[in-house]
Amino acid sequence: MCKVSKTFKGYVRDNHSVGTRNYIGVISTVVCSSVVTRDIAKTIPEGIPVVHANGCAQLGDDFKLTKNTLKGVVANPNIYASLLVGLGCETNQVSILLDETIDSKPKAGFSIQQMAGGTNTLQQGSKIVREWSNSLKELQRTEIPISNLKLGILPIDLTVEDYVFASKTILATIQSLVEQKATVVLGMTDKMERVLENVQHQANDEVVKQQLLAISSSKTRQTWDKVNPNESNYLKYNEADLALGKAELEFIKDVPIQSIVKYAEIPKSSGLHLALMPNNVIESASNLVASGCNLIIFLTIRPIFTGTIAVPCMTVGIQQKKDVSMEMIDYVINRDSTPVQLIEEMIEVASGKLTKLETFKLEEFAISHIGTTF
Amino acid sequence: MKTFKGYKRPNGTFGVRNHVIVINTVGELAGVANRLADLVPGVVPVIQQGGTSQFPEDSMQTIRTIKGTVGHPNINAALILGMGEDDFAEQIAAELREQQCKVKAIVINKSTSLEKLLVDGRAWLQKVYEESLEDKRVDVPITELTIGLECGGSDAWSGITANPAIGVCSDMIVDDGATSILAETTEAIGAEHILARRAINEQVAKDFLTIVKNYENRILDTGEDIRSANPTPGNMVGGLTTLEEKSLGCIKKGGNAPLQQVLKYAEKPSAKGFVFMDTPGYDVESVAGLAAGGCQIVLFSTGKGSPTGSPIVPVIKIGTNPKLYEIMSEHIDVNAGTIVEGKKTLQDVGEEIYNLVLKVANGEKTKAEQHRNQEFAIWRLAQSI
Known part of the structure; x- marks a missing residue:
């Protein structure tokens, strides 16, 4: 066995998790809000846009996977704070997702429809992430x-x-x-x-x-389209x-x-x-x-x-x-x-x-x- | 003959835009495609995250969509980024070059240097982009126009104002000898019998009823019922109560013309007139399918307000109610709320949309284009494997 005992320099969060990076996540809840999400993230150096193709017109386990993935991103130790940005009419409602994400970090969320358009959303989002950005600068890496x-x-x-x-x-x-x-x-x-x-x-x-x-x-x-597939429809492993x-x-x-x-x-x-x-x-x-x-x-x-x-x-x-x-x-x-x-x-x-x-x-x-x- | 000012392609098709794009065949190259587009201002990135680990049906659909996007009449030139020996980038490029499209494929392998790739890709994009600026618009018969019909963030006004007004426009387009494609199979559920009655023959009616039934069955096969989630939360806030009510409003976009043909997702129509494409109701995926199927412009009604566009086709937003236009006019091109206020009739707004279609075909930018809304996603049929 390799005998090595080491430490690394990371960022300790209020919930005691430890990040190797110090980001503010701007997270789209649906593909429809991805452009304004990117625009908000660009307003601060620590901003990362978490954009994807999912978030609406999803059912059952497929929808749960999308929600769980986004909740996991918010909880990731490398994320200091998260701003959720939705469209408003999507399956993946921003208010519900916000409630279901962890409470031990700064977080906020709203939708483009709630803000009455992309311009207002960008302004409000930028304001919030700039405040977080100022707080985040106080954090230093520790052993x-x-x-x-x-x-x-x-x-x-x-x-x-x-x-x-x-x-x-x-x-x-x-x-x-x-x-x-x-x-x-x-x-x-x-x-x-x-x-x-x-x-x-x-x-x-x-x-x-x-x-x-x-x-x-x-x-x-x-193949995916056969109901109750028989043996020949399964992948074979040699x-x-x-x-x-x-x-x-x-x-x-x-x-x-x-x-x-x-x-x-x-x-x-x-x-x-x-x-x-x-x-x-x-x-x-x-x-x-x-x-x-x-x-x-x-x-x-x-x-x-x-x-x-x-x-x-x-x-x-x-x-x-x-x-x-x-x-x-x-x-x-x-x-x-x-x-x-x-x-x-x-x-x-x-x-x-x-x-x-x-x-x-x-x-x-x-x-x-x-x-x-x- | 009515005309618009478009771009004539060597293969005889006509575009309303003259884009140079870079597109990736596999998700791993999404970041590289974005980097290349950043290096040449004016080049449009068309980014997708699939292309690998998909069932054969999904893979075929991804290939068809990418090919339709690259070979689209609105595209002047395209760079396709592929990866590995089995990648389809070079095959698509070769097929499209035979059709006189300006396409280059770069297939990346384990010996590829990223820096060299960026230098080579940038040089080619810079060259074709500069060439594209020399192109001039020419008079094009309106029969060469294909429009797509979409709705998103629908409310109770959608089926009363914007959608039937779009239907008026669609009928005018069809009367001109052009093509109009209605989409969103899941939003025909409950109203499919009405559209089927408009089919030009029994086969087309059967094709249409089959895609609706298959879609619902595939969802049932996964243990889910589409009615449990559609109408969406936003639709319900907007006053829609059932999927059938939503569908009855949705199909109004198709006007009254006979149904000529039923298309697969991202398939090009072989008939002029009114046709239907099998797409999901998920707006961005649906618009990507319509565009890949050859629509040069998409009409998109919205009751709650949606900013989404497309990287390759102008998307015209038609708002369903006056309040929406009041608070979100930055995203709305046509206010069909004037019908609610009694200021205009369905016919008036339908003609307004039709006139805007011609202006946009001539080069006028839509709100989605002004805001650089270039969302893109390919309809996923099943899980990642």
């Missing part, structure tokens, strides 16, 4: 135990060879962070989901064990797919699994959690923001061209390869890499060092769908 790190990990486009190459470093990194009471949320690939029965012995309790088994035996439709899933399990070998985190769910304890994720990078990273992560690492063999709003996304390459452009890679796991080095790099980023994606300002946000709009 924080690493137990306050909430790390999201997303493996992207890896082969079995890549998993094998990186597993020693990543496993030791996860073990070290878990040992020091930090939180690690690993975004599972669909292949890993298929082989979760192999880690049932790592489940923290019987509930988690049953969840692992249930996910492992679950099926995904191949031996190579399952080998890929098993290789991913090496990242968490023998580490206790505290819970399965659903879309936009916030883990209730420290330790290792496994998260259900879509394969869309930006939707997955945005999910991790909603799950409370204050740092995200992409494990990859190629440049990733998007980070997410609010949380630094650090691109960790696996082996330096001649045909891969390195300008977007923050850290490379090579043969002589150690988990200590990787954690030190993460601590620097958590303490304020900009990632390549932050430097290039490639930061987007998207909410997954689990149903159609109407």
Whole structure:
């Protein structure tokens, strides 16, 4: 195990959560308010626009996912305060969402229709975020135990060879962070989901064990429009797919699994959690923001061209390869890499060092769908 | 023959705008597309977050919408950003270049340098944007015009003022030999039998009833009932009580012309006259489908007030009531509230909308264009996988 005990410099919130960045979120509740949301965010240096394509004409679980994601963004430790901006007539009513978000941070919300137009909305919104901006400047980074790190990990486009190459470093990194009471949320690939029965012995309790088994035996439709699909309508996983899933399990070998985190769910304890994720990078990273992560690492063999709003996304390459452009890679796991080095790099980023994606300002946000709009 | 002043494209279509756009095929490139658009003032970013991890039906719909957007008559030139070996950017670009559209694809892979990509992309966009400024409008027969019909933030006045006035305009457009496309399948539920009776033959009627039934069934299949959420909270504040009441008002936008054809989302009509496109009621997704299907202008009625527009087509807002126009005139192009006040008739306002359509086709900017409302989203059929 990697013996490293570290601190990082973060922002302590009134609710005792710790941010690695200090943003004011201007959050559209629906796509219709996205332009004025961006305009308000531009009026202050700490403003980030959280805009997306959802928020109206949604039903049931699909609508809940949108709400839970936005509530998770408001609660994210990197957000000092949140202004919710709606249109007014949408399904995702701003007043209801405002009531359902956490009370321990500054927050406000209104709609364009309530303000009688975009100009008034911009004026009122700018006034509110400027006041928050002045208060926020008083906050300074302080030395924080690493137990306050909430790390999201997303493996992207890896082969079995890549998993094998990186597993020693990543496993030791996860073990070290878990040992020091930090939180690690690993975004599972669909292949890993298929082989979760192999880690049932790592489940923290019987509930988690049953969840692992249930996910492992679950099926995904191949097409969406068949009512009661038969066997041929489900996605098939071959031996190579399952080998890929098993290789991913090496990242968490023998580490206790505290819970399965659903879309936009916030883990209730420290330790290792496994998260259900879509394969869309930006939707997955945005999910991790909603799950409370204050740092995200992409494990990859190629440049990733998007980070997410609010949380630094650090691109960790696996082996330096001649045909891969390195300008977007923050850290490379090579043969002589150690988990200590990787954690030190993460601590620097958590303490304020900009990632390549932050430097290039490639930061987007998207909410997954689990149903159609109407 | 009535005419408007538009832009003639090499493939024989006609635009009412002359946009240069940059568009991404996958969500991962949304930020890069935005960066490129920022580098060349005047270039319009068309940003979407899907394109990966979608069911085949969703993927096909995404491809159809992007292709329809890039090949739209309002587009002078387009840069498509794609990613990886299987990306469809180059295929779309090749197909559209065969149709004499000015399109370039840049497909990014693991060896791509972002800085070089930004330099190359910017250089191409700068060149085509400068070329686009040389284009001149020419006289175009009105038969080449296709308008889309949309409503959003509806209230109890929608079906009494703005929507039937739009219907008057739609009938005038159809009488001119042009095309008018009504959308929003979910807002035909409960009134589908009325529209079906206007179909030119049994097949078109059957096609229309089928898309309405399928939409409702797909939602029921997920364990939900659309009536539980539609009318929306804002519709109810505006006085609408049931989906059927909303639908009866919604279809008024289609006037009285015979229904010629039923289109898939983002599909181009093959017939002139009045047609219907299968879209959701979700405004931004619906307008994106109408635009990708070839509408050069969209008419959009609103009772509660909505600022949304489109990155590629002018959207004309028609307010349903006098109070809305009083408090939100910055977003409203036509005040159909004058009908409530007894100052104008449906016919008057319908003609006012028609005249504004021609002015906008000639280049006059709508309120949504003035405020840079360029929202874009593609209708999602199912979950991300």
